[in-house]
Amino acid sequence: MIGGFMGCGSPHGLIDELVRQGKKDLTVIANDTARPGVGIGKLISAKLVKKVVASHIGTNPETQAQMIAGSLEVDLVPQGTLAERVRAAGFGLGAIVTPTGVGTVVEDGKRTIDIDGRTFLVELPISADFALVNAKRADYRGNLSYAFTARNFNPLIAMAAEVVIAEAEDIVPVGAIDPDSVVTPHVVVDYLVPQEKKNG
Amino acid sequence: MDDKTLIARRVALELKDGDLVNLGIGLPTMVAQYLPPGIDVSFQSENGIVGMQALPAGVSPSADLTDAGGAPIGALPGAFAFDSAMSFGLIRGGHLDITVLGGLQVDELGQLANWMVPGKMVPGMGGAMDLVSGAKRVIVAMTHTAKGAPKILKRCTLPLTSIRSVDLIVTEMAVIRTTPEGLVLSEVAPGVSVDQVLAATQAHLIVPDDVSVMAVAA
Numbered sequence: 001m002i003g004g005f006m007g008c009g010s011p012h013g014l015i016d017e018l019v020r021q022g023k024k025d026l027t028v029i030a031n032d033t034a035r036p037g038v039g040i041g042k043l044i045s046a047k048l049v050k051k052v053v054a055s056h057i058g059t060n061p062e063t064q065a066q067m068i069a070g071s072l073e074v075d076l077v078p079q080g081t082l083a084e085r086v087r088a089a090g091f092g093l094g095a096i097v098t099p100t101g102v103g104t105v106v107e108d109g110k111r112t113i114d115i116d117g118r119t120f121l122v123e124l125p126i127s128a129d130f131a132l133v134n135a136k137r138a139d140y141r142g143n144l145s146y147a148f149t150a151r152n153f154n155p156l157i158a159m160a161a162e163v164v165i166a167e168a169e170d171i172v173p174v175g176a177i178d179p180d181s182v183v184t185p186h187v188v189v190d191y192l193v194p195q196e197k198k199n200g
Numbered sequence: 201m202d203d204k205t206l207i208a209r210r211v212a213l214e215l216k217d218g219d220l221v222n223l224g225i226g227l228p229t230m231v232a233q234y235l236p237p238g239i240d241v242s243f244q245s246e247n248g249i250v251g252m253q254a255l256p257a258g259v260s261p262s263a264d265l266t267d268a269g270g271a272p273i274g275a276l277p278g279a280f281a282f283d284s285a286m287s288f289g290l291i292r293g294g295h296l297d298i299t300v301l302g303g304l305q306v307d308e309l310g311q312l313a314n315w316m317v318p319g320k321m322v323p324g325m326g327g328a329m330d331l332v333s334g335a336k337r338v339i340v341a342m343t344h345t346a347k348g349a350p351k352i353l354k355r356c357t358l359p360l361t362s363i364r365s366v367d368l369i370v371t372e373m374a375v376i377r378t379t380p381e382g383l384v385l386s387e388v389a390p391g392v393s394v395d396q397v398l399a400a401t402q403a404h405l406i407v408p409d410d411v412s413v414m415a416v417a418a
Contacts, residue, residue, distance in 0.1 A: 006270030058323020080288030103363035
């Protein structure tokens with residue numbers, strides 16, 4: 001799982017390191033694959049990904065080209081459903097039920113349930129081996145806070161993976177982040193990596 | 201006035217004071233430019249903010265503040281940011297008053313198809329399925345035809361975005377309401393006749409006696 005929305009709020013240093021190490025045959029669960037050369041798009045361009053679970057790939061022609069060529073499997077999930085499936089995994093729920101996708105191709109192969117006269121899709125949790133999270137600030141224990149729309153899927157994936165690696169723009173002393181401002185608690189963060197400062 | 205501007209200006213008249221509104225990328229985003237004066241509307245971007253505005257002139261863009269297309273935006277005083285679960289809680293939970301989306305096809309049942317063309321274009325649905333399923337009011341803002349071919353059809357041939365009927369279709373030729381009886385032609389654009397609209401539409405349109413001329417926001 002990788003945080004970010006069109007590259008905003010993606011852990012760019014961790015992505016660059018995956019490319020440098022050539023970690024291949026990855027399954028990437030994320031909102032989107034950004035654009036070629038941007039964020040998760042770098043993993044696609046480097047042909048390191050065998051499967052993508054995402055809500056949108058339209059801004060990255062390389063994702064579509066690899067999908068059509070058959071070298072990349074793409075599982076498209078409505079964005080709100082993706083968020084809730086990830087949340088369900090992290091929050092210990094066996095499934096979520098949602099009206100989104102009922103009667104569309106998203107329903108194919110899924111169970112439905114009628115509750116009070118409305119039909120819902122039963123959507124299963126999505127978890128991962130690793131969550132690569134981007135945060136604005138972290139303290140040395142791993143408490144995380146986020147900035148604006150860079151938050152997106154980051155707090156959700158931080159709850160839903162075996163190993164959580166957080167990359168933070170600023171790492172500050174314990175206590176410097178107000179408890180009310182901590183969005184992801186340190187208890188779920190396994191590793192903390194400083195974001196490389198760009199000069200200029 | 202070009203077609204997209206005309207559509208955006210007409211859609212802008214649908215927004216009411218106090219509304220929470222989500223505008224899709226592209227043409228729908230233009231609607232914000234034509235908000236009638238005195239109307240206080242909150243715009244949501246589904247990547248995680250309510251209270252977005254176009255990046256003000258002279259303000260440097262922040263890498264942490266973008267719209268759902270990844271373009272830099274600004275945040276108004278009183279804006280609030282949240283994660284993707286909260287964002288779609290607002291959308292699905294009945295808190296979003298209006299969503300304005302583009303469309304590839306709409307049919308006589310008011311059903312929208314706007315997220316893929318099998319074999320040709322598979323961008324993914326992004327937030328569109330949740331938006332159409334969850335928003336209180338769904339407005340489709342699109343050109344009336346594509347390369348001369350009607351987009352308002354008897355039945356969508358492309359995969360549906362939702363089985364829920366949209367509420368209003370605004371094109372450069374007409375404003376069409378969805379009703380239990382079918383699609384109703386309620387307005388025609390200035391200089392466009394009812395017959396021209398019918399000729400450019402495959403779906404059956406109910407034509408009342410009082411089809412008015414489309415008003416647009418300044």
